[in-house]
Amino acid sequence: MAPSLSLLLICLLALYTPVTSKKECGRPPLGDGKELEGFQRVYSPGDEVVLSCKRGYTPTSGSRTILCTASGDWTKSKLTCSTKSCSFPEALNHGDMEFVDIVYQSTINYTCHEGYTLQGASTIECLYDGQWSDPPPKCTPVICGLPPIPKYGKMVYDRKLTGNTTVFGFGGTYECFPPLVLIGNERGSCSTNGDWTEPPECKLVTCSAPTGIINGYMTVSDKREHGFKETVRYGCNIDYVLDGPVEIECLKTGDWSMKPACRASCKVGIKRGRILYNGKKFWIKDFKPNKISHADVVLVYCMNKEKKCGYALSTQCIDGKLKIPECFEEPSDLTYKFNYDSLPSEIAQC
Numbered sequence: 001m002a003p004s005l006s007l008l009l010i011c012l013l014a015l016y017t018p019v020t021s022k023k024e025c026g027r028p029p030l031g032d033g034k035e036l037e038g039f040q041r042v043y044s045p046g047d048e049v050v051l052s053c054k055r056g057y058t059p060t061s062g063s064r065t066i067l068c069t070a071s072g073d074w075t076k077s078k079l080t081c082s083t084k085s086c087s088f089p090e091a092l093n094h095g096d097m098e099f100v101d102i103v104y105q106s107t108i109n110y111t112c113h114e115g116y117t118l119q120g121a122s123t124i125e126c127l128y129d130g131q132w133s134d135p136p137p138k139c140t141p142v143i144c145g146l147p148p149i150p151k152y153g154k155m156v157y158d159r160k161l162t163g164n165t166t167v168f169g170f171g172g173t174y175e176c177f178p179p180l181v182l183i184g185n186e187r188g189s190c191s192t193n194g195d196w197t198e199p200p201e202c203k204l205v206t207c208s209a210p211t212g213i214i215n216g217y218m219t220v221s222d223k224r225e226h227g228f229k230e231t232v233r234y235g236c237n238i239d240y241v242l243d244g245p246v247e248i249e250c251l252k253t254g255d256w257s258m259k260p261a262c263r264a265s266c267k268v269g270i271k272r273g274r275i276l277y278n279g280k281k282f283w284i285k286d287f288k289p290n291k292i293s294h295a296d297v298v299l300v301y302c303m304n305k306e307k308k309c310g311y312a313l314s315t316q317c318i319d320g321k322l323k324i325p326e327c328f329e330e331p332s333d334l335t336y337k338f339n340y341d342s343l344p345s346e347i348a349q350c
């Protein structure tokens, strides 16, 4: 019975095919954001379909109905669907926002600057109805308590302090009651973690009685303890010059700043010859007094024996010591008296 039924079906199809030359329409073409109500695999000529916009898209006016034509094509629809937009977000105070677009399904990420905390949603999304999923968040400053105040000191606030809390960035300058000295941070402020910066201490600073210097003196022989910032001056005995600051100061640490030293002057240790000092040439016997100060420079003359010319070489007085360059040769008494024209200081210079 089964084979006869199959045969019958084949015969029926063979009969039917030439009759159904009428074409069918396939799936209707959908553009951006469009959808259609109901869905069939095949549509016959004369079938109508109503298009609409998906959630989050706004339709433009125009015919939404398309028709399956006898040729198997769909008529064109005038409907276009544009993505819904949310309102442009307002700038976030003390924070930043990040977004690419503000249309349906766009997101905005919010972050707060250092010292501020985010209140509300950190991410909001543009919903299908053109509304943001949450109101924009706020960045509120971190809260600190009252500043720590050192014993015997105070803080001068940058602006008026109201209530018993402070906010990030609020600060002031510490002061100690004289004669106490502030040791540590002079400025204080409410920091990002909600704590105050480390307060300073107010301490009494004394420096021990100052001591004298060798070959010199203190201008006031004040052998007593001194307070912070008090000073003592020094001078040097005759023939000595001060190396370092003329004044020392009692420091916060209770130590004195660096003391100067007195440095001895030098004698130019040659007996016969000419020197150059402060841009002037002197025969040594005319250089009176034979004395140059510590750190001063003097030049002596040497002979270049190959080229037969003279040249000057400098040497410096260091705390009583003046090294005469090795190339210097003391002339004989005779040469110095009667043939001094041949000395390196007198002949052509190299």
Ligand SMILES: *[C@@H]1O[C@H](CO)[C@@H](O)[C@H](O)[C@H]1NC(C)=O
Pocket: 098, 099, 100, 107, 108, 109, 123
């Ligand atoms: C928001 O942050 C998420 C997670 O960090 C990230 O994947 C997304 O790309 C960000 N969105 C924008 C618009 O920057």
Ligand SMILES: *[C@@H]1O[C@H](CO)[C@@H](O)[C@H](O)[C@H]1NC(C)=O
Pocket: 164
């Ligand atoms: C701050 O002051 C309020 C009222 O002025 C008080 O209720 C609160 O306990 C105080 N907080 C602190 C930490 O002192």
